[in-house]
Amino acid sequence: MGNLVMTPPEGTVMERVEQQVERPPAAEALPAFTFQVKNLSVWYGAKRAIENVTMDIVSNAVTAIIGPSGCGKSTFLRALNRMHELVSRTRLDGKILLHGDDLYASSIDPAIIRRRVGMIFQKSNPFPTMSIGENVVVGLRLNGVRDRKFLNERLEKSLRMAALWDEVKDDLDKPGTSLSGGQQQRLCIARALAVEPEVVLMDEPCSALDPIATAKIEELITELKSKYTIVTVTHNMQQAGRISDYTAFFYLGRLIEFGPTTKIFTNPSERQTEDYITGRFG
Amino acid sequence: MQFQTAHQHTWRKFKSALASTVAFVSAILVIAPLGLVFFHLLANGAGSVNWDFFTKLPGPVGAVGGGMANAIVGSLELLALAGAIGIPVGVLGGVYLAEYGSSRINLVLRFLADVLNGVPSITWGVVVYGLVVLRFKGFSAYAGGLALSLIMIPLILRTTEEVILLVPNGYREAALALGVSRWKTIVHIVMKTASKGIITGILLALARVGGETAPLLFTAFGNHFWNHNLSQPIAALPLQIFTYAISPYDDWHRQAWAGALVLVMGVFCINIIVRVLTRGRAASVV
Numbered sequence: 246m247g248n249l250v251m252t253p254p255e256g257t258v259m260e261r262v263e264q265q266v267e268r269p270p271a272a273e274a275l276p277a278f279t280f281q282v283k284n285l286s287v288w289y290g291a292k293r294a295i296e297n298v299t300m301d302i303v304s305n306a307v308t309a310i311i312g313p314s315g316c317g318k319s320t321f322l323r324a325l326n327r328m329h330e331l332v333s334r335t336r337l338d339g340k341i342l343l344h345g346d347d348l349y350a351s352s353i354d355p356a357i358i359r360r361r362v363g364m365i366f367q368k369s370n371p372f373p374t375m376s377i378g379e380n381v382v383v384g385l386r387l388n389g390v391r392d393r394k395f396l397n398e399r400l401e402k403s404l405r406m407a408a409l410w411d412e413v414k415d416d417l418d419k420p421g422t423s424l425s426g427g428q429q430q431r432l433c434i435a436r437a438l439a440v441e442p443e444v445v446l447m448d449e450p451c452s453a454l455d456p457i458a459t460a461k462i463e464e465l466i467t468e469l470k471s472k473y474t475i476v477t478v479t480h481n482m483q484q485a486g487r488i489s490d491y492t493a494f495f496y497l498g499r500l501i502e503f504g505p506t507t508k509i510f511t512n513p514s515e516r517q518t519e520d521y522i523t524g525r526f527g
Numbered sequence: 528m529q530f531q532t533a534h535q536h537t538w539r540k541f542k543s544a545l546a547s548t549v550a551f552v553s554a555i556l557v558i559a560p561l562g563l564v565f566f567h568l569l570a571n572g573a574g575s576v577n578w579d580f581f582t583k584l585p586g587p588v589g590a591v592g593g594g595m596a597n598a599i600v601g602s603l604e605l606l607a608l609a610g611a612i613g614i615p616v617g618v619l620g621g622v623y624l625a626e627y628g629s630s631r632i633n634l635v636l637r638f639l640a641d642v643l644n645g646v647p648s649i650t651w652g653v654v655v656y657g658l659v660v661l662r663f664k665g666f667s668a669y670a671g672g673l674a675l676s677l678i679m680i681p682l683i684l685r686t687t688e689e690v691i692l693l694v695p696n697g698y699r700e701a702a703l704a705l706g707v708s709r710w711k712t713i714v715h716i717v718m719k720t721a722s723k724g725i726i727t728g729i730l731l732a733l734a735r736v737g738g739e740t741a742p743l744l745f746t747a748f749g750n751h752f753w754n755h756n757l758s759q760p761i762a763a764l765p766l767q768i769f770t771y772a773i774s775p776y777d778d779w780h781r782q783a784w785a786g787a788l789v790l791v792m793g794v795f796c797i798n799i800i801v802r803v804l805t806r807g808r809a810a811s812v813v
Contacts, residue, residue, distance in 0.1 A: 328704060360706030370697035374719045384705035387715055433701070440705055 279304045279444055279474040280325060285339035287320050289332060294320040296498040297339070302491075307466060307475045309489035309506065311482065313521070317498040318478045322446050325476065326362035327355040344443065360388070363437035367449040369429035371421030371436070378417035380432055384440040399439050406472075407435035408465050427458025434465065438473075445469065447477035451484065463488050482522060486510050494518045568791055572784030580785055585751050585767070591778045595786050597753050601668070601762035605747060606733055608672025608757070613679030614729055620680065621687025621725075626713055637688075643681035649741035651677045656745040668754075668761040671747025675736040682735065686728025690721040727801050734797040738790055740765035764790050 280302040287295040295317045302308050310318040323329035324337065327348060341348040348358055371380045379386075381403050382396045390396060400417075404410040409431040413424070421432055430450060437445055447466070451459040466475055466488050479485050485492055485506065492509040494502045494517070502509060502518045513519045520526055579594045586593030620640075624633050655674040660666055694717050702712040718725065736742075740763075743749070748760035749770060764786055771783035 326704065328700065331700065331703065356703075356706045356708050358706075359704050364700075364704035366697060366700060366704075368697055370695070370701045372698060372701070372716060372720070374722075383702075383715075384707065387702070387705070387707045387711050436701075436705065 277304055278302060279344060280476075281340075281342040282325075283340040283342075285321070285324060285341060286337070287317075287324055287329060288336040288338075289320075290334045294498055295324065298495075298500045300493060300500060300503050302474065302476060304474045305470055305472075306490040307470050307477065307488050308491040308493065309485035310476065310478045310493045310495060311480075311485050311521070312495035312501075313526070314480075316495040318495045319448055321495065322448055322476060322478050325444070325446055326359050326364055328359070328364060330355060360384075360440055361442055362444045362446060363440065363442035365430070365433055365437055365445065365447040365450045367452055369426060369433050369453070371424070371429050371432050373420065373422050375421055376418045377413050377421050377424070377432060380421040381435050381439050384436060388440070403435040403439040406438050406469070407431045408461065408468075409435055425458070427454050427461055430454060430458070430462060431465065434462075434469075438469075442473070444474045444476065447475065449478050449480060452480060459484075494521060496521070564791065568784060568788040571781070572786075572788035575781045575785035576788060580782070580789075584753065585782075586778075589776070593782070595762075595764065595767050595782065595789075597750065598762040598764045598767040598786070599789070601747070601750070601754070602737065602764040604668060604755075604757070604761060605671050605675060605743070605763055606737055608668060609675035609679055609736055610729075610733060611676075612673065613676035613683060613732065616676075617680045617683025617732070618687050618725060618729070620684040622691060622713060622718070624684065624688040625691035626717070637685075640681040640684050644685065647741075648678055648739050649744070652742035652745050655742070660746060663758075665758070666746060666748035666760040668747055668757040668759070671743045671761060671763065672757075674742035674746045675739060678736050678739065678742065679732040682732040683728050686731070687721075687725050690724025690728065691717060693724070694720045723804050727805055730797050730801050730804075734794045737797075738765055738794060740769050744769075 278301040282298060282300050282302070285295055285298045286293060298321065310321060312318050320329055325341065325348075329335055329337075337349060343358070343361060347353070371377075372383065375383060378400055381400050382390075385396060385399060401410060401414075404413065409428060412428060413419075413432075416423075421429065424432060430453075434445070434450075450466075451462050454462065463484065466477065469475060470490075477489070489506045491504065492506040493500055494509065494513075494515075496517055502513055502515045504514075509518060510522060513522065579592060580596075581594060581599065582596050583592070583594035584597055585595065620636075624636055628636070651674045655670050655677070659670040659673060663670075698716050698720060699712055702716045703709070707716075743763050743766050747763050747766065749766040750760045750762040752762075754761050768783045768786040768790070771779040771786070774780070
């Protein structure tokens, strides 16, 4: 348990990924795996939230993390960009490599990691003191970018990628909080994309949204994976089935099963996975 | 279960009416002193608030007329000095309490700040007299400003801490997740979100010390003439009121009333600014 070898993927995306994994072309600079997690354990004080998790997260694919509340899936996600460190008295053991770089090397500033690994939260949180436009480029501004032309280009590009440009292009000066819940969440996605991360982590990005807004975000996630690696935590099994290429099932801080979503949902290897997916517990 | 009788119903209604009457009378008693103060100040002071009052120096003993121009300007200078020290220290201290520090240290700091808030203001005058006036051998505007700033610091510190703690954690996380450093997150996101509350705290602290007399008695000391040398004694409105009010001259009494009216109006204006600033409080976050 926890160290399962990944079974060969199926489907078109899987085939593409498989090619990358098995026969890396010489011209392909990106490694096939964005994250390589080895024997990861995380403690909050004396409580162990994550226990000895090993898994590799494939680039340009959507990986869904599912499991009942308190299973450690949010902690795992936050360990991927060191956000869990904001809680005092955390301890981490094991290794996480991001494109080969050790996230927890002593010389690395967590702020640099977070620029490479963006994050979307459960509750949309546009800054209330800023307009829509200011919200999008705030990450660049506060990291020292002054060039107005560059900022404007990045503003439009990010909003287009977040599928929000057409809805807000005439209202860029209005407060970010004036948007609807779903638009606010897409604004947060645009804000995260503006700093051009390599990965986007999503912590239950749709759980506060209505079905229509959820559908838009899901569509967006599927589009974004051509440029980004996406890891998303979700409570919604159907959502995991719809949007993800890989699914990891966590239970009580352990990784129970990890593999292509089609396999996890149709033919899981573990009894616990099957019980959870079919709604027998959790 | 037994239904209540008509008699019980009447008795309950009576108790309810009694309780609301007592509460209403108490509310009136709270507001009444403010009304009385205003009425008295207007009745006794309004006649003496004229152009001379704002533009002239105090007249010599026995002469009728003159004003408190030097005291009004002196008060503003003292407030500027007090703010220059008290605002940065108080705000940054509040930021430390809310954003940094371990919970044990914070518990001690918070307790000490609350104790400082309860220290009688004349104590600050005596402390600064001992620390500054005696050492530099003279009363000065600096000493007065310092005494006022010491009163402001714990006030501003506590209000800043409280409004910063009101800023939802989601905003901090959102900024940090963009790779923004901790201090930039605090300055550009957290403090900006809480800015209305912080400014409100500062204004209320200024209003509070603007009327303080006791801490200035042995520090700023007062002055009958213009003085723009901050290392010399300086006039202040509350000090001037105090001196005039205990004098035996009718004209000085009238001037003291006028000074008190101007002082209260100043505090009143600050409070109105605070109300305007905090009007959108429900809409924005803090």
